[in-house]
Amino acid sequence: MYELFFRLLFQRMDPEKAHHLAFRWIRLAARVPVLRTFVAAVLAPRYKVLRTEAFGLRMHGPFGLAAGFDKNAVAIDGMSMLGFDHVEIGTVTGEPQPGNPRKRLFRLVADRALINRMGFNNDGSLAVAARLATREPVFRTVVGVNIGKTKVVPEAEAVADYVKSAERLAPYADYLVVNVSSPNTPGLRDLQATEALRPLLTAVREAADRTVANRRVPLLVKIAPDLADEDVDAVADLAVELGLDGIIATNTTIAREGLGLASAPSLVKETGGLSGAPLKARSLEVLRRLYARVGDRITLVGVGGVETAEDAWQRILAGATLVQGYSAFVYEGPFWCRAIHKGLAARLRTSPYATLADAVGADVRKSA
Numbered sequence: 001m002y003e004l005f006f007r008l009l010f011q012r013m014d015p016e017k018a019h020h021l022a023f024r025w026i027r028l029a030a031r032v033p034v035l036r037t038f039v040a041a042v043l044a045p046r047y048k049v050l051r052t053e054a055f056g057l058r059m060h061g062p063f064g065l066a067a068g069f070d071k072n073a074v075a076i077d078g079m080s081m082l083g084f085d086h087v088e089i090g091t092v093t094g095e096p097q098p099g100n101p102r103k104r105l106f107r108l109v110a111d112r113a114l115i116n117r118m119g120f121n122n123d124g125s126l127a128v129a130a131r132l133a134t135r136e137p138v139f140r141t142v143v144g145v146n147i148g149k150t151k152v153v154p155e156a157e158a159v160a161d162y163v164k165s166a167e168r169l170a171p172y173a174d175y176l177v178v179n180v181s182s183p184n185t186p187g188l189r190d191l192q193a194t195e196a197l198r199p200l201l202t203a204v205r206e207a208a209d210r211t212v213a214n215r216r217v218p219l220l221v222k223i224a225p226d227l228a229d230e231d232v233d234a235v236a237d238l239a240v241e242l243g244l245d246g247i248i249a250t251n252t253t254i255a256r257e258g259l260g261l262a263s264a265p266s267l268v269k270e271t272g273g274l275s276g277a278p279l280k281a282r283s284l285e286v287l288r289r290l291y292a293r294v295g296d297r298i299t300l301v302g303v304g305g306v307e308t309a310e311d312a313w314q315r316i317l318a319g320a321t322l323v324q325g326y327s328a329f330v331y332e333g334p335f336w337c338r339a340i341h342k343g344l345a346a347r348l349r350t351s352p353y354a355t356l357a358d359a360v361g362a363d364v365r366k367s368a
């Protein structure tokens with residue numbers, strides 16, 4: 001049904017316009033009490049067996065919305081209504097910015113993929129913090145806040161820009177993510193080098209501790225799939241050394257070759273980050289490598305090309321405590337989370353593992 005709807009309406013529209021239209025419907029539905037209760041009852045059934053805990057936060061389940069969909073924290077309840085167990089808002093930058101000129105989002109339907117060069121279009125840390133401060137949540141959802149660098153801020157001042165966002169947003173974040181992996185802000189991914197990452201993460205940690213006295217805000221870093229394996233190891237070691245709470249693997253990729261793309265070459269050539277099905281193998285590989293390196297010392301979040309319950313289950317077995325998705329939501333529609341939850345619960349029940357936590361990393365431990 002959604003497939004038909006997608007083909008007849010969304011596929012004929014500009015992808016960014018389609019996003020805004022769908023987003024508006026979700027927000028509207030979430031504002032009508034009877035409707036949102038009904039939709040949540042159908043699309044977001046809770047499975048006791050999937051209840052989980054990550055970095056000290058209790059969640060209804062492991063499956064959340066990846067950053068970039070709700071950049072400005074305007075639809076947290078709407079996304080929760082659709083079944084996402086946590087919602088990561090952002091990326092939010094220190095200052096508001098319009099992002100790159102349109103057209104900047106492309107659908108590669110044949111590959112179940114997207115290419116985007118949005119460039120962190122967002123309202124900025126001050127406005128998003130104000131929105132979160134006055135938010136009256138309807139559903140109990142874990143809210144992650146993903147922060148990045150303002151484009152016009154020179155790289156030498158990047159730390160101060162992240163710190164500004166951290167100070168403003170940490171009070172409203174269940175967890176905070178330092179995004180150093182989007183390909184659409186020049187120089188951003190250089191911050192993944194440990195010499196740059198160490199002072200950045202240290203400063204953001206201090207900023208969060210300074211501004212939030214009554215709890216320790218969990219701090220995570222989000223990495224790119226394009227890192228060389230040794231660099232993945234280096235980030236993992238640094239994260240352990242700094243006492244980071246988690247690593248999110250992965251962001252979109254700049255790679256195109258060897259991904260089995262079936263779409264028009266003109267689309268494939270578009271500059272930006274590729275997400276969706278072609279990203280699956282590398283994201284899983286990075287996750288597996290991270291788990292082999294850090295084990296249970298750091299919580300891992302698996303994201304990139306997750307389309308089915310089986311994909312989500314594979315991420316868990318590879319070491320992910322939480323799993324996120326974005327691109328497949330565009331292609332699968334509103335019943336997507338429901339299918340993931342149902343399939344995950346069924347897999348867990350028929351697995352040798354008593355709890356979700358027992359399943360985390362089981363495949364990697366087995367092959368060690």
Ligand SMILES: Cc1cc2nc3c(=O)[nH]c(=O)nc-3n(C[C@H](O)[C@H](O)[C@H](O)COP(=O)(O)O)c2cc1C
Nearest residue numbers: 066067068090091116251275276304305325326327
């Ligand atoms: C249109 C679009 C915008 C995105 N914006 C952000 C962002 O602002 N910050 C971020 O950390 N990741 C962003 N991402 C990356 C996703 O969070 C996710 O890591 C990536 O898409 C891989 O997951 P997927 O294959 O399930 O889409 C964006 C992805 C897409 C498709």
